Amino acid sequence: MAQIIIKNVRKEFGDFTAVKESSFTIEDGEFFMLLGPSGCGKTTTLRMIAGLELPTSGEIYLDGEEISQKPPSQRDIAFVFQMFALYPHMNVRKNLSYPLVSQGMGRKDVRAKVDEVAGILGIHDILNKPVGGLSGGDRQRVALGRAIVRDPKAFMMDEPLGALDAEFREHMSEELRALHDRMGATTVYVTHDQLEAMQMGDKIVVMNNAVVEQFGTPQEIYDKPATMFVADFIGSPSMNFLNFNGKVGDGATSVDLGGQSHAVPRQSQGASGDLVFGVRPEHITLSDSGSYRGEVLASEYLGTTQIITLATPNGEAKARIDSTQVARVGEQVSLSFNAPKVTLFDKSSGHALRSELNEKVLSHG
Amino acid sequence: MAEVVLKNLSKSFGSEVGVEDISMTIPDGAFVVLLGPTGAGKTTTLRLISGLETADQGEVWIDGRNVGSETPAQRDVAMVFQQYSLYPHLTVRDNLAFPLKSPILNTPAAEITRKVDEVASVLQISHKLDNKATALSGGEMQRVSIGRALVRDPSIYLMDEPLSSLDAKLRTDLRVELKRIQASLGATLLYVTHDQIEAMTMATHVGVLNEGRLVQFGTPRDIYENPNSLYVASRLGLPRINVLPADVFSGMPPGTSQIGLRPEHIAQGDGQEAEVLRVEHLGDQNRLHLTLKGHAITTIADPTIDYAPGTMLKIAPKNPLCFDPHGNRIR
Numbered sequence: 001m002a003q004i005i006i007k008n009v010r011k012e013f014g015d016f017t018a019v020k021e022s023s024f025t026i027e028d029g030e031f032f033m034l035l036g037p038s039g040c041g042k043t044t045t046l047r048m049i050a051g052l053e054l055p056t057s058g059e060i061y062l063d064g065e066e067i068s069q070k071p072p073s074q075r076d077i078a079f080v081f082q083m084f085a086l087y088p089h090m091n092v093r094k095n096l097s098y099p100l101v102s103q104g105m106g107r108k109d110v111r112a113k114v115d116e117v118a119g120i121l122g123i124h125d126i127l128n129k130p131v132g133g134l135s136g137g138d139r140q141r142v143a144l145g146r147a148i149v150r151d152p153k154a155f156m157m158d159e160p161l162g163a164l165d166a167e168f169r170e171h172m173s174e175e176l177r178a179l180h181d182r183m184g185a186t187t188v189y190v191t192h193d194q195l196e197a198m199q200m201g202d203k204i205v206v207m208n209n210a211v212v213e214q215f216g217t218p219q220e221i222y223d224k225p226a227t228m229f230v231a232d233f234i235g236s237p238s239m240n241f242l243n244f245n246g247k248v249g250d251g252a253t254s255v256d257l258g259g260q261s262h263a264v265p266r267q268s269q270g271a272s273g274d275l276v277f278g279v280r281p282e283h284i285t286l287s288d289s290g291s292y293r294g295e296v297l298a299s300e301y302l303g304t305t306q307i308i309t310l311a312t313p314n315g316e317a318k319a320r321i322d323s324t325q326v327a328r329v330g331e332q333v334s335l336s337f338n339a340p341k342v343t344l345f346d347k348s349s350g351h352a353l354r355s356e357l358n359e360k361v362l363s364h365g
Numbered sequence: 366m367a368e369v370v371l372k373n374l375s376k377s378f379g380s381e382v383g384v385e386d387i388s389m390t391i392p393d394g395a396f397v398v399l400l401g402p403t404g405a406g407k408t409t410t411l412r413l414i415s416g417l418e419t420a421d422q423g424e425v426w427i428d429g430r431n432v433g434s435e436t437p438a439q440r441d442v443a444m445v446f447q448q449y450s451l452y453p454h455l456t457v458r459d460n461l462a463f464p465l466k467s468p469i470l471n472t473p474a475a476e477i478t479r480k481v482d483e484v485a486s487v488l489q490i491s492h493k494l495d496n497k498a499t500a501l502s503g504g505e506m507q508r509v510s511i512g513r514a515l516v517r518d519p520s521i522y523l524m525d526e527p528l529s530s531l532d533a534k535l536r537t538d539l540r541v542e543l544k545r546i547q548a549s550l551g552a553t554l555l556y557v558t559h560d561q562i563e564a565m566t567m568a569t570h571v572g573v574l575n576e577g578r579l580v581q582f583g584t585p586r587d588i589y590e591n592p593n594s595l596y597v598a599s600r601l602g603l604p605r606i607n608v609l610p611a612d613v614f615s616g617m618p619p620g621t622s623q624i625g626l627r628p629e630h631i632a633q634g635d636g637q638e639a640e641v642l643r644v645e646h647l648g649d650q651n652r653l654h655l656t657l658k659g660h661a662i663t664t665i666a667d668p669t670i671d672y673a674p675g676t677m678l679k680i681a682p683k684n685p686l687c688f689d690p691h692g693n694r695i696r
Contacts, residue, residue, distance in 0.1 A: 174654075177643065178643075181643065181674075193533075195647070198645070198646060198647050198648060199645045199647065199652070200645075217646070218646040218647075218648065219646045219648065219668060222646070222647075222648030222649075223648070234648065235648050235649070236533075236537070237537065280648075280649065281649075282649045297541075297545075298541045298544060298545060300540070300541065300544075300565075300566035300567075301565050301566060301585050301586060301589075302562070302565055302566065303565065303589050303601065303602055303603075303627075303629075304627075304629045307566070309541060320649065323586070329548075
């Protein structure tokens with residue numbers, strides 16, 4: 001198993017730039033997510049690591065060795081696709097054996113290895129069945145098994161759960177993560193589903209328009225977004241953006257929003273003009289008394305919590321509050337914000353302003 | 366708008382049960398969501414009300430009339446399907462106007478224009494009225510197909526998973542939108558889905574279906590907090606409710622065979638020792654995967670506390686739901 005280093009990797013298809021100079025490091029044994037909307041370059045990045053595409057420039061290191069121009073067969077990486085391509089005319093055992101047989105492994109060793117992998121995946125009882133009659137979950141397990149038998153240095157997975165329905169996906173994602181925890185194999189996983197990325201990943205790279213927007217642990221990315229894109233893409237409902245025009249001084253600990261002063265983490269970067277006050281739904285509290293007020297537009301019951309949509313002087317906002325608290329549509333309520341968790345953004349660039357909250361994260365990413 | 370009453374409705378397709386003995390009142394102005402997995406009878410119920418299927422037994426009453434012998438057109442219902450079927454050769458305006466031009470309604474031209482403009486502004490597609498229907502994004506097409514139902518003033522709107530083919534962000538927006546439109550029109554709406562979030566967030570009443578039977582009917586809060594069976598309890602809630610044998614924790618009422626513990630109904634710091642297997646960081650909360658006496662348990666925790674895998678954590682049930690061996694609630 002191995003560390004993977006991506007260094008200034010760039011990929012062009014003719015005039016189209018799929019990935020602009022990107023750098024990040026995938027540590028040995030990590031479950032690493034490449035997250036972004038369709039067309040952001042995440043799959044191209046994955047394919048470059050696997051060797052299915054060659055980068056236009058830049059370097060890729062696998063286990064210390066520069067591999068960016070090597071063919072896939074010399075990289076020792078296993079790839080699991082969204083559509084699990086199994087050999088339909090072979091039974092499960094033969095499908096699992098195939099990668100080993102083609103490597104020239106002896107029959108006895110193949111048998112032992114396949115049995116071991118079948119044990120890991122819990123598919124011993126279907127080894128002699130044809131793959132045609134298998135359920136979606138079992139087919140997915142066999143596809144995984146075929147990747148695992150080779151003992152590769154790393155696994156590449158391209159939305160392996162994308163084709164499954166919601167309930168089953170939840171189940172398979174837990175199974176996949178548990179499998180990773182048992183084997184400790186470096187895994188790079190592409191998804192456009194932010195919840196899947198947060199749930200399964202040790203680290204996440206968020207990509208947009210061929211650029212790496214941010215790279216870090218799920219909690220870091222959630223709490224300290226580097227850009228408005230990341231803040232909006234991660235979390236459901238996403239971060240609220242309250243627009244205001246004003247000036248923030250270096251060292252400021254409050255900003256003026258709708259004629260009211262609101263505390264923010266100590267800023268270490270001044271800015272002025274069109275700015276954005278970014279606050280997550282769970283960091284808004286509603287009460288009767290207070291001078292920053294908004295109208296309740298809608299409430300959505302979610303069991304223990306509810307989502308309240310509000311019209312504020314600075315735009316629409318959603319708050320996540322306890323479902324025992326009453327908020328009626330049409331009512332005026334006052335909003336207060338959990339100051340230490342607020343991020344300010346420069347609206348035109350979309351970048352977060354540096355503050356004591358995010359300074360450490362922004363300086364390394 | 367009107368009240369719709371179902372009385373002992375049954376329908377089979379050969380030996381397949383579609384729905385069985387469903388009785389339900391959809392109050393005037395209510396937003397009723399039928400929730401259940403594939404094959405539970407949701408769509409069949411909708412089609413029985415609209416007249417696209419004929420019931421084997423039972424009655425459908427719309428606005429005080431038994432509509433058993435009426436055609437779908439006479440029943441005056443408007444349907445929205447999962448697959449938006451727009452007329453590709455018509456503009457958005459003509460698509461919206463189409464139902465009003467039906468000979469049965471015979472609407473004057475000025476009235477058609479007024480209605481179409483009004484609905485287009487509610488759905489925020491006014492600027493696209495002169496586009497061809499095919500020159501729209503998926504979300505816009507679905508809004509047009511909802512709009513085509515809204516231009517009419519039917520007794521009831523029937524919607525069959527209208528949001529399920531849209532992407533996550535748009536679905537969230539349209540959820541709020543649809544709820545707002547329904548409330549502002551005071552419309553009676555019956556909505557079918559297998560998505561529990563849609564059911565909880567939009568409905569005034571939720572009907573839970575299981576294998577063709579209506580197993581519980583009530584407000585979302587009632588269904589979530591007060592389910593009458595293990596089946597209903599498992600339909601709502603994310604992460605799913607934990608189901609454990611009664612003897613894992615002591616002090617359950619006699620006759621309890623299983624308990625249901627919602628992830629947020631587990632107190633930490635007291636009780637039985639469970640091992641933390643894995644922590645998921647969702648941002649606003651952490652999800653803890655625990656194991657206790659060989660049973661997997663999911664609970665939630667504050668994102669500021671990080672437990673390493675292997676940590677032992679004491680947990681105790683808070684408001685457990687108790688069920689008998691048949692899965693019925695013991696209160």
